Amino acid sequence: MTFQTLDDLDDGQRVLVRLDLNSPVEDGTVQDNRRFDRHAETISELVDRGFEIAVLAHQGRPGRDDFVSLEQHADILADHIDHDVDFVDETYGPQAIHDIADLDSGDVLVLENTRMCDDELPEEDPEIKSQTEFVQTLAGEFDAYINDAYSAAHRSHASLVGFPLVMDAYAGRVMETEYEANTAIAEKEFDGQVTMVVGGTKATDVIDVMTHLDEKVDDFLLGGIAGELFLRAAGYPVGYDIDDANLYDEQWEENSEKIESMLEDHRDQITLAVDLAYEDDGDRAEQAVDDIEEKRVSYLDVGSETVMEYSPIIRDSEAVFVKGALGMFEDERFSVGTAGVLEAIADTDCFSVVGGGDTSRAIEMYGMEEDEFGHVSIAGGAYIRALTGAELVGVEVLQR
Ligand SMILES: Nc1ncnc2c1ncn2[C@@H]1O[C@H](COP(=O)(O)OP(=O)(O)O)[C@@H](O)[C@H]1O
Numbered sequence: 029m030t031f032q033t034l035d036d037l038d039d040g041q042r043v044l045v046r047l048d049l050n051s052p053v054e055d056g057t058v059q060d061n062r063r064f065d066r067h068a069e070t071i072s073e074l075v076d077r078g079f080e081i082a083v084l085a086h087q088g089r090p091g092r093d094d095f096v097s098l099e100q101h102a103d104i105l106a107d108h109i110d111h112d113v114d115f116v117d118e119t120y121g122p123q124a125i126h127d128i129a130d131l132d133s134g135d136v137l138v139l140e141n142t143r144m145c146d147d148e149l150p151e152e153d154p155e156i157k158s159q160t161e162f163v164q165t166l167a168g169e170f171d172a173y174i175n176d177a178y179s180a181a182h183r184s185h186a187s188l189v190g191f192p193l194v195m196d197a198y199a200g201r202v203m204e205t206e207y208e209a210n211t212a213i214a215e216k217e218f219d220g221q222v223t224m225v226v227g228g229t230k231a232t233d234v235i236d237v238m239t240h241l242d243e244k245v246d247d248f249l250l251g252g253i254a255g256e257l258f259l260r261a262a263g264y265p266v267g268y269d270i271d272d273a274n275l276y277d278e279q280w281e282e283n284s285e286k287i288e289s290m291l292e293d294h295r296d297q298i299t300l301a302v303d304l305a306y307e308d309d310g311d312r313a314e315q316a317v318d319d320i321e322e323k324r325v326s327y328l329d330v331g332s333e334t335v336m337e338y339s340p341i342i343r344d345s346e347a348v349f350v351k352g353a354l355g356m357f358e359d360e361r362f363s364v365g366t367a368g369v370l371e372a373i374a375d376t377d378c379f380s381v382v383g384g385g386d387t388s389r390a391i392e393m394y395g396m397e398e399d400e401f402g403h404v405s406i407a408g409g410a411y412i413r414a415l416t417g418a419e420l421v422g423v424e425v426l427q428r
């Protein structure tokens with residue numbers, strides 16, 4: 029490993045620490061999840077070593093319901109480290125700079141959601157990000173920058189790639205362990221069948237990676253939003269937005285050509301849902317995809333027949349990689365696909381990786397243990413990108 033770690037950093041300095049606390053938000057309430065547990069280890073070590081600590085993190089995407097302040101995250105983090113955590117509702121404005129100046133040894137201050145700053149998005153070259161007002165202002169306030177956000181390291185955003193170009197930069201403990209685990213996994217060779225379960229809402233991330241993994245993965249089992257987009261490309265009248273949904277059409281525009289060419293060139297490697305589930309009068313109802321004449325409802329899970337088709341494929345696999353849930357599993361009625369597939373994986377002795385801040389929550393929620401899986405990563409998009417062998421931009425800048 030070529031980046032510097034916390035072992036290379038002298039105690040008691042002023043540090044700016046980038047975490048990934050991006051969490052599910054239900055009715056405005058931030059849901060606790062494994063990202064807090066994992067990052068708490070890094071922050072507790074920094075507290076014990078007397079650092080003056082300011083935390084940068086993002087939450088959600090502008091325009092989405094999950095785009096909220098980090099005030100609740102500061103409280104959840106405080107519970108995890110059993111130590112006070114302050115919050116300021118600015119990222120680099122005058123009040124933030126004032127509060128940063130006031131930090132004492134062992135103090136922790138969470139700065140406001142980085143994505144509320146104009147300079148954070150969109151993705152641009154690290155050199156451009158390093159010259160932004162956001163990076164230039166904060167860099168002057170600290171002795172060192174620590175990136176612990178492996179799970180966001182595939183994004184070329186200011187808080188992830190700008191600072192290492194203008195100040196001393198180190199990998200936090202989560203960055204270190206996730207990088208090691210995911211790099212080792214990417215280098216593993218398997219003699220038997222390799223299966224990848226693809227779902228979730230971030231279809232663009234997974235479809236991009238699928239096009240680079242067609243030699244490594246023998247069978248892609250589809251669900252979630254990506255699954256419906258593939259069904260749409262295969263000629264079924266699903267995979268577009270109805271009502272207020274904003275999940276399909278934009279991602280279809282971005283990915284339809286890739287999906288169509290994957291179906292044309294790799295049809296035998298792609299297994300699509302044979303039935304889908306929806307809400308009918310408060311209950312779960314299922315419909316065979318062949319019987320859908322027109323999309324009138326939101327499909328929130330794959331159906332039970334689909335789980336019966338996916339399970340034997342998983343049983344016959346030597347390795348299974350999961351990225352994204354097959355349905356909206358947080359609602360028990362729509363957990364059949366995700367829980368069914370995870371149980372099938374847990375019941376076999378295949379090597380398995382379950383990734384994603386949201387998806388990894390399903391393990392605990394549905395009574396499974398993490399040690400029933402080979403590796404449970406708090407990274408989703410970053411881990412599957414790493415599987416392709418590609419370097420993550422946020423890691424690359426740490427290695428300079
Ligand atoms: N058909 C669906 N409709 C709406 N949401 C879905 C559907 N299928 C899966 N999801 C949601 O996808 C989320 C996980 O998506 P994503 O963020 O891409 O994965 P992760 O964070 O695990 O990497 C879950 O919280 C689940 O509720």
Ligand SMILES: O=C(OP(=O)(O)O)[C@H](O)COP(=O)(O)O
Pocket residue numbers: 048050088089179180183230233383384385386406407408409410
């Ligand atoms: O949750 C994240 O990614 P993931 O859902 O792929 O695990 C990261 O925080 C990145 O967030 P983003 O996909 O909104 O850039």
